[in-house]
Amino acid sequence: MFKTGVIYQWLTRGAVTADHAEFLFQLRKRRITIRILQIAILLAFIGLWELMGQMGWINTFLMSQPSKILNLFIKMCQNGQLYHHIKITLTENIIGFSSGTILGILIAILLWWSDFLFNLLEPYLVILNSIPKVALGPVMIVWLGNDSPAIIVMALAVSIIVTIIMLINGFREVESNKIKLLQTLGATKKQILFKVILPASVPTIFSALKVSVGLSLVGTIVGEFLVSKAGLGYLIVYGGQVFNLHLVMTSVIILCIIAGLMYYFVLLLEKLIIKWR
Amino acid sequence: MKEKVRLEGIQKKYISKKGETLALKEINLSVKENEFICIVGPSGCGKTTLLSIISGLIPPDIGKVYINDQEVTQIYPRVGYMLQEDYLFEWRTVYENVRLGLEIKGMLNGETRDKIMMLLENYGLADFTNHYPRELSGGMRQRVALARTLATDPEILLLDEPFSSLDYQTKLTLEEEMHNILKRQQKTVIQVTHDIAEAISMADRIIVLSKRPAVIKSTFDIDFQEDITPLQKRNIKKFQVYFNDIWKELDIHV
Numbered sequence: 001m002f003k004t005g006v007i008y009q010w011l012t013r014g015a016v017t018a019d020h021a022e023f024l025f026q027l028r029k030r031r032i033t034i035r036i037l038q039i040a041i042l043l044a045f046i047g048l049w050e051l052m053g054q055m056g057w058i059n060t061f062l063m064s065q066p067s068k069i070l071n072l073f074i075k076m077c078q079n080g081q082l083y084h085h086i087k088i089t090l091t092e093n094i095i096g097f098s099s100g101t102i103l104g105i106l107i108a109i110l111l112w113w114s115d116f117l118f119n120l121l122e123p124y125l126v127i128l129n130s131i132p133k134v135a136l137g138p139v140m141i142v143w144l145g146n147d148s149p150a151i152i153v154m155a156l157a158v159s160i161i162v163t164i165i166m167l168i169n170g171f172r173e174v175e176s177n178k179i180k181l182l183q184t185l186g187a188t189k190k191q192i193l194f195k196v197i198l199p200a201s202v203p204t205i206f207s208a209l210k211v212s213v214g215l216s217l218v219g220t221i222v223g224e225f226l227v228s229k230a231g232l233g234y235l236i237v238y239g240g241q242v243f244n245l246h247l248v249m250t251s252v253i254i255l256c257i258i259a260g261l262m263y264y265f266v267l268l269l270e271k272l273i274i275k276w277r
Numbered sequence: 278m279k280e281k282v283r284l285e286g287i288q289k290k291y292i293s294k295k296g297e298t299l300a301l302k303e304i305n306l307s308v309k310e311n312e313f314i315c316i317v318g319p320s321g322c323g324k325t326t327l328l329s330i331i332s333g334l335i336p337p338d339i340g341k342v343y344i345n346d347q348e349v350t351q352i353y354p355r356v357g358y359m360l361q362e363d364y365l366f367e368w369r370t371v372y373e374n375v376r377l378g379l380e381i382k383g384m385l386n387g388e389t390r391d392k393i394m395m396l397l398e399n400y401g402l403a404d405f406t407n408h409y410p411r412e413l414s415g416g417m418r419q420r421v422a423l424a425r426t427l428a429t430d431p432e433i434l435l436l437d438e439p440f441s442s443l444d445y446q447t448k449l450t451l452e453e454e455m456h457n458i459l460k461r462q463q464k465t466v467i468q469v470t471h472d473i474a475e476a477i478s479m480a481d482r483i484i485v486l487s488k489r490p491a492v493i494k495s496t497f498d499i500d501f502q503e504d505i506t507p508l509q510k511r512n513i514k515k516f517q518v519y520f521n522d523i524w525k526e527l528d529i530h531v
């Protein structure tokens with residue numbers, strides 16, 4: 001094959017022996033192949049969609065079309081509309097998500113601190129977890145007004161319950177002998193919390209973050225559907241009402257990108273913080 | 278020599294929904310300063326329970342524990358208790374694990390930091406100071422756990438089967454090391470084990486517990502000539518004699 005070429009050189013960088021080089025080559029080749037195919041699938045999908053629109057095989061009024069989405073995207077970027085709506089959605093979501101997470105962690109700590117409180121409240125948590133929080137949307141609007149606060153509370157409500165439930169279970173599963181170890185050293189309950197419970201639960205906290213980052217976005221968008229003033233959720237609803245499917249598709253795609261970026265951000269943070277794995 | 282630890286009529290039962298288990302029936306014991314005691318007994322007889330009671334981690338139902346003639350009612354600060362497994366914190370480096378006790382006790386300062394570095398040096402861990410536990414072998418993990426226990430400079434060491442999870446060679450090496458370290462440092466040690474050979478090679482005195490509910494079945498004074506290491510003891514004829522005597526005393530049913 002091309003075992004002497006530059007590409008082979010690059011794919012086997014850092015190799016110590018010939019066998020190691022071959023191993024690295026296979027590993028990296030596989031990884032690159034998969035990445036290329038992933039991109040190809042996406043491009044093929046977009047290409048096919050565009051082609052079917054151009055050829056008139058689909059009704060672009062109902063199905064939209066990549067080129068029209070791109071045009072709209074550029075136009076909305078230029079007139080600043082997009083920036084305005086993205087900013088609103090992001091702000092609402094980040095406030096809701098982070099306050100939900102912080103409150104969730106604090107409540108989980110409280111429930112860990114008092115076993116009695118945990119046993120008392122556990123059934124309520126389970127019930128709260130199983131009801132779809134977005135069903136409370138109209139109530140939030142009545143209570144908090146037809147504006148951003150209601151949406152933020154929706155994002156918060158969706159993320160807080162998952163965070164509490166995942167964390168309290170994580171806290172309670174910390175190996176009891178690690179706690180015993182600290183007790184033999186004379187640790188107080190507060191020291192047990194900070195020296196073992198919280199650090200041991202960092203991976204759990206990140207699992208919870210990964211779940212709630214997506215869920216809170218659902219909360220935000222549904223909130224915007226209901227309040228219908230601004231934000232990507234508003235654009236989607238509005239686009240649907242006036243049969244502007246290009247607008248709907250553009251907003252949905254941006255939403256996908258935002259969700260992806262936020263998830264990726266959590267992953268990155270996890271990698272930075274958990275060095276011991 | 279001065280008495281360091283005294284147990285008077287210790288009884289302990291565990292009560293749970295299913296019923297109750299009498300673990301310790303009645304234990305009386307006196308340990309002298311700088312003495313090395315090994316407690317042997319069949320598994321499940323209450324050895325760990327006994328150590329936990331001495332440390333003050335759990336209270337006895339009946340009876341009293343005295344350390345330095347003071348009754349133990351809570352965790353006694355000058356006791357170093359090494360649990361049956363190492364329980365190293367996987368999110369902390371070797372150095373950070375070793376300093377845990379000092380952190381808890383608020384004793385972390387320049388001097389104690391230097392001491393930790395010295396401990397790590399002495400235990401052959403100097404190159405692993407900033408490694409995480411997952412990168413260590415079983416023997417090294419056990420050394421880290423020992424360093425963590427000794428970092429707070431306890432007067433009394435309670436060791437719960439410290440070598441039971443190690444392979445034979447590592448175990449013999451660590452026995453030698455532990456012997457050297459503790460001999461130099463003048464500590465009172467109460468070690469629990471189910472390994473008779475280990476007990477004979479380490480201890481000044483061996484306490485044999487009966488099966489549950491535990492009482493002290495017999496006591497053996499182990500007397501070798503001075504300045505001989507655990508490994509050397511294993512090659513002396515007396516060793517086999519002790520072994521057979523103690524073996525007969527232990528209620529081991531296979």
Ligand SMILES: Nc1ncnc2c1ncn2[C@@H]1O[C@H](COP(=O)(O)OP(=O)(O)O)[C@@H](O)[C@H]1O
Nearest residue numbers: 291293298300319320321322323324325326327
């Ligand atoms: N926390 C506990 N609750 C109920 N029973 C226990 C508890 N800890 C130990 N036991 C029981 O007490 C007995 C003695 O246990 P332990 O002291 O751990 O024995 P050993 O260390 O000698 O193996 C065993 O039968 C064990 O099942």
Ligand SMILES: [Mg+2]
Nearest residue numbers: 324325361437
């Ligand atoms: Mg035990």
